[in-house]
Amino acid sequence: MGEPYQIINPPGPITCFAYNKDRTQLALSPNNNEIHIYTKKAGEWTVGAILSEHDKLVTGVDWAPNSNRIVSCSQDRNAYVWTFDGAEKDPKKQWKPTLVILRISRAATQVKWSPKEDKFAVSSGHRCISVCYFEQDNDWWVSKHIRKPIRSTVLSVDWHPNNVLIACGCADFKARVFSGYIKGVDDKPPGTSWGSKMPFGECLGEYGTGGSGGWVHDAKFSPDGESMAYVGHDSTFSVVTGGQEPVTLTLPSLPYVCVEWLTPNSVVAAGHDCQPVLFNINGASTSLVKSLDAAKKVENKGGNSALDKFRNMDSRGQAENTDTNLPSIHQNAISSMAMLSGSRGKVDAFVTAGVDGKLTTWTIKTLESSMAGLKIA
Numbered sequence: 001m002g003e004p005y006q007i008i009n010p011p012g013p014i015t016c017f018a019y020n021k022d023r024t025q026l027a028l029s030p031n032n033n034e035i036h037i038y039t040k041k042a043g044e045w046t047v048g049a050i051l052s053e054h055d056k057l058v059t060g061v062d063w064a065p066n067s068n069r070i071v072s073c074s075q076d077r078n079a080y081v082w083t084f085d086g087a088e089k090d091p092k093k094q095w096k097p098t099l100v101i102l103r104i105s106r107a108a109t110q111v112k113w114s115p116k117e118d119k120f121a122v123s124s125g126h127r128c129i130s131v132c133y134f135e136q137d138n139d140w141w142v143s144k145h146i147r148k149p150i151r152s153t154v155l156s157v158d159w160h161p162n163n164v165l166i167a168c169g170c171a172d173f174k175a176r177v178f179s180g181y182i183k184g185v186d187d188k189p190p191g192t193s194w195g196s197k198m199p200f201g202e203c204l205g206e207y208g209t210g211g212s213g214g215w216v217h218d219a220k221f222s223p224d225g226e227s228m229a230y231v232g233h234d235s236t237f238s239v240v241t242g243g244q245e246p247v248t249l250t251l252p253s254l255p256y257v258c259v260e261w262l263t264p265n266s267v268v269a270a271g272h273d274c275q276p277v278l279f280n281i282n283g284a285s286t287s288l289v290k291s292l293d294a295a296k297k298v299e300n301k302g303g304n305s306a307l308d309k310f311r312n313m314d315s316r317g318q319a320e321n322t323d324t325n326l327p328s329i330h331q332n333a334i335s336s337m338a339m340l341s342g343s344r345g346k347v348d349a350f351v352t353a354g355v356d357g358k359l360t361t362w363t364i365k366t367l368e369s370s371m372a373g374l375k376i377a
Contacts, residue, residue, distance in 0.1 A: 011036065014353040015058060016336055017112075021065035023340060027051075028353070029058035035072055037095070048091040053080050053099075060111035060122070067117050070095070073108035079122055079132065081141060100141040102130045112158050116163045118185060119136040123154035129168060130214060131180045131200075146178050146201045156218045160225045161344075163199060164189045167228050169216030175203040175230040175238070191240030193226050197265045210248030217257040217271070223345030227281070229267045237269055237279060239286050247286045253277070258337045262364065263349040268292065270334040270352055274326055276362060292362055310369035332356035 011030030018027050019059040026045065027039040035058055041352035056075040063070050070082040088094045102108060105127030106336075113120045122130040122143075127150045130143040150193040152172035159166060159180075168352030178315045179198035181189065207230070208215065221228050225243045233255045240246035254272035261267050264332040266289075270276040279286060325331065332355035340361060342348035348362040 009180045012357050013332075013355040014335060014359070016061050016355060017338065017351075017353050017359070018061050018063040018070070019338060019340070019351075020043070020063050020068065025062055025063075027061050027070055029061060029072075030279045030357075031057070033074065033076075034366060035061055035070070037091075038167070050092065051080075051082060051095055051097070054078065056107075056217060059109050060106065061114050062111055064113045069113075069117070071100075071113060071120050072174060073102075073122050073124075075107035077104050077106065077108060077124075079103060079108060079120075079130075079141075098141065100132055100143065101281070102132070102143050103145070104128065106153070108152065112157050112159060114159045114163050114180075115161055119180065119182065121157040121159065121165070121166050123157045123168060125153040125286040127152060127154070129154055129157060129166060129178065129180075131166070131182065132279060133182050133185050144182070144200060148201070149203060149206065150176070150307060154217060158220045158286055160192075160194075160221050161223070162189050162192065165192065165194060165204065165221070167219040167221050167230075169219040169230055171215045171217065173208055173213045173232070175207045175209075175216045175219045175240075176203055177228065177230065178203055186277075195242075197333060205242065207238070207240050207246045209234055209238060210246060210250070215253065217255065218259045220259050220261060221255060222261050222268075222281075224264060228259065229269075229279075229281075231259050231269050231271070237267075237286070237288075238275050239267070239281055240280075244284075247278075247284060249286060251288065258334065260337045260339070260347070260350060261345070262350070264345055266364075268337070268350070270337060273328075274330040274354070275328045275353060276334070276337070295328075311373050318356070319323040330354040330356055330358055331359055 004121045013031040015029040015031050024040050037049040038045045054074040059075040059096045073079045074140040074350045079095040104124045106127035108136045110123045120239045132143045135142045149241045156169040164181045165334035179202040180196050181200050212234045214232040219230035225260045229239050235251045235255050238246045238248040244259045256269040257271035259269045265281050267279045268276045278289040336353050340349040340351045352360045
């Protein structure tokens, strides 16, 4: 089953988080303008540095595994690239910030390093994606905007393995694939199933949720980059392969807000239902497999139906079952997910962070090829 672990003195709701390369350090934002850097020693997590350059709520953080740089974005409309200086003995002074001018007039919502770590993309309420890269001549980070045909807030971004294409989820009910090709930074990429011509800002695909219409909270490329999974606020889960129509499932659950690929054929999604759910992708077929939360269901002690429960509330002034604990490990919405161990396309364990302040580890022991079940411990 999933195993929750608590940070010492839990800071409260976790807005966003990211691990370093060997997973011995963790950067998270406790729902304010700070980023807390935790280090794991002897099985315990303790806070070292606190990064506090942002003026408003930190909305995104990502940790580059090879260059060991952290990038963050905030509702203050700025981004910072943090570089570690090991010569400093004071942990609070070891991370040096470099301001990135995003040229946006609305809050930034998420940030992601590209696979080669030479660029990063920032989504925002400015109805654009800021693609940022380092300009050697001027010794600073500059940004270029992807705008059309975006018509509302961009909620999430993700990079294709080729370091050029960008997937995004938008509040205008669309998931899109754009080219983030930067001349002089990127080598000319070969053609993909999404398209062969990739000038900067080119929209290579635009896809709806297939349901009643809802914000696309998150969109992620598959390990090989040939497919994209995305989740909408209308409780839909969709998968699209380049050049084809998306396959969409409309679910009876509350909406999902984050999605991750575990293998080339399996995806996990989580959100307002407070538990991760596994999906199987088999060609043009997509199916819900099971919830990964093994917590027991709460027994219905108030009667055999919802009608009985409301009758009791009316006659007694309260419901018989006053227990407010949810039948799940997380007690509030899951806000984000990240791989803990394994590699892209073969995830051994992942972590979910919630509004309840919990970080929960989900370790995959056996993933059957038929996807009939997933055992976690």
